[in-house]
Amino acid sequence: MRIVIDATAAVSGGKVYLTQLLSHAAQLDLAHEFIIFHTDDFAEVPAAAGRRFQFRRIGLPALTSGHWRGASLLRMLWRLIVLPWHLHRLRPDLLFSNAGFAPGWRPAQTKLIVALHNSMPLHDELVRTEGSRAERLRLVWLRRLLRKTLRHCDGVIVFSQDLKQRVMAQADDLDGEPAVIYHGIEWGEAERQLKPDPAQLGRLGIRRPYLLCVSQCQRYKNLLRLLDAFASLLAEHPDLSLVLVGPLTDPTYWKEVEQAIARLGGGSRVTLIPGLARDELKAIYRAALAFVYPSLAENCPFAVLEALAFGLPIAASRISSLPEIGGEAAVYFDPYDPAEIAAVLNQLINRESLREELSRKAVARAKLFSWPESVRQTLRVFERVTEMNVEGSEESYRLSHPPTPE
Numbered sequence: 270m271r272i273v274i275d276a277t278a279a280v281s282g283g284k285v286y287l288t289q290l291l292s293h294a295a296q297l298d299l300a301h302e303f304i305i306f307h308t309d310d311f312a313e314v315p316a317a318a319g320r321r322f323q324f325r326r327i328g329l330p331a332l333t334s335g336h337w338r339g340a341s342l343l344r345m346l347w348r349l350i351v352l353p354w355h356l357h358r359l360r361p362d363l364l365f366s367n368a369g370f371a372p373g374w375r376p377a378q379t380k381l382i383v384a385l386h387n388s389m390p391l392h393d394e395l396v397r398t399e400g401s402r403a404e405r406l407r408l409v410w411l412r413r414l415l416r417k418t419l420r421h422c423d424g425v426i427v428f429s430q431d432l433k434q435r436v437m438a439q440a441d442d443l444d445g446e447p448a449v450i451y452h453g454i455e456w457g458e459a460e461r462q463l464k465p466d467p468a469q470l471g472r473l474g475i476r477r478p479y480l481l482c483v484s485q486c487q488r489y490k491n492l493l494r495l496l497d498a499f500a501s502l503l504a505e506h507p508d509l510s511l512v513l514v515g516p517l518t519d520p521t522y523w524k525e526v527e528q529a530i531a532r533l534g535g536g537s538r539v540t541l542i543p544g545l546a547r548d549e550l551k552a553i554y555r556a557a558l559a560f561v562y563p564s565l566a567e568n569c570p571f572a573v574l575e576a577l578a579f580g581l582p583i584a585a586s587r588i589s590s591l592p593e594i595g596g597e598a599a600v601y602f603d604p605y606d607p608a609e610i611a612a613v614l615n616q617l618i619n620r621e622s623l624r625e626e627l628s629r630k631a632v633a634r635a636k637l638f639s640w641p642e643s644v645r646q647t648l649r650v651f652e653r654v655t656e657m658n659v660e661g662s663e664e665s666y667r668l669s670h671p672p673t674p675e
Contacts, residue, residue, distance in 0.1 A: 453640025
C-alpha cells in the first residue's frame with residue numbers, strides 16, 4: 270500500500286504524534302510505502318526509516334517561532350491547491366491528513382483518513398471569545414473545511430471519546446464512527462529517576478516549590494484564570510511559585526498574560542518560559558510540586574500524559590477530555606471559577622498524602638498509553654479502509670475504537 274502523509278501541519282503536539290507514529294512504524298516489518306510531505310517544522314524524522322519512507326520537504330515558511338500567522342495561511346493554501354497535483358502524480362492508495370482537513374479533490378482510488386488534533390474549531394463558544402478577529406475568522410474557516418472534509422473522507426481518527434462525540438454531533442451524516450486511538454507516552458521509569466538539578470533550575474529562574482503548567486499561550490488554555498487562582502494562594506503560601514512553559518502562539522493573549530504576571534510581582538512569583546528543549550523540560554517536570562492544567566478544550570494533551578509519566582500529582586479542568594485522560598490520577602476543578610481552581614490547588618499543596626496517592630495512580634495510569642499499540646491500531650485503520658477499495662465493497666466500513674482507559 271502506498272500512503273501519502275500530509276505533515277505540513279506537524280507543529281507542537283501534531284509533530285510529536287507523527288514523529289512517534291513514523292518512528293514506531295519504521296520498526297515494523299511492513300510492506301507499505303510512506304511518502305511524507307513536510308516542512309522545516311518536521312525536521313526530526315526517523316533517521317533509520319529506510320527506503321520505504323520518503324521525506325519530501327516543501328518550501329513553506331516555518332512556524333517554529335509561532336509569530337507569523339501568514340505561514341499558517343500559506344500551508345492551508347498549499348494543502349488545498351498544490352497537494353492535489355502531487356496526489357495526481359503519485360496515485361496513492363491512501364492520503365492521511367494530520368491537519369484535520371484535506372483537499373476536495375483526490376484520485377478515485379485514493380482513500381482519505383483525517384486525524385483531528387485540534388478540537389478548538391468545534392467549540393463555537395470558545396471561538397466567539399477569541400480576542401483577535403483574524404483568529405476568529407481563521408477558526409471559522411477551519412471549522413468549515415473540517416466539516417466539508419468529514420463529509421467526503423473514508424475514516425476519521427480522534428484521540429479522545431470527548432472529541433468523537435463532538436465530531437458526531439457536528440457531522441450527523443458521517444459514514445461510520447471516528448476511531449478513538451489514544452496517544453502513547455514516550456517517557457517512563459528512567460525519567461522518573463532523574464535527580465532535580467538546582468543549578469539548571471536556577472539558570473531558568475525557577476524557584477522551588479512550584480506548580481507547573483506546560484501549555485501553548487492561547488486563550489482557550491485559560492492561563493489568566495490560573496493566574497487569578499494563583500494570586501489567591503500566595504497569602505497562605507508566600508514561598509510558592511508558578512512555572513508556565515510553552516510557545517508564544519497568540520501574541521495578543523501573551524501580552525495579557527505578561528500584564529497579569531506583572532501585577533503579581535513579576536518573575537519573583539511566576540516564571541514564564543516560551544520554549545525548552547525536551548531534556549530541559551524533563552528536569553522541570555521532575556522537580557515540580559504538582560502539575561496544573563486549566564484548559565477549556567483538549568483532545569489528548571501530551572503535557573498531561575507527560576505529567577502522568579513523571580508521576581506528578583495533577584489538578585485539571587473537569588471538562589472536555591481531561592477527566593477521560595487523567596482518570597483517578599488527578600483532581601478536578603471548574604476552569605471558569607478561579608476560586609475553585611485555588612481551592613483544589615490549595616488542597617493539593619496542603620495534603621502530602623493526597624499528592625502521594627495521586628502520584629502512585631499517575632504512574633499506573635501512564636502504563637495504559639502505549640505508542641506501539643497506538644501505531645498498531647492506526648495501521649489497522651489504514652488497512653481496513655483501503656481493503657474496501659481493493660474488494661470494491663459497497664458496504665460502509667464502521668471504524669472500531671479501543672476501550673476508554675480506566
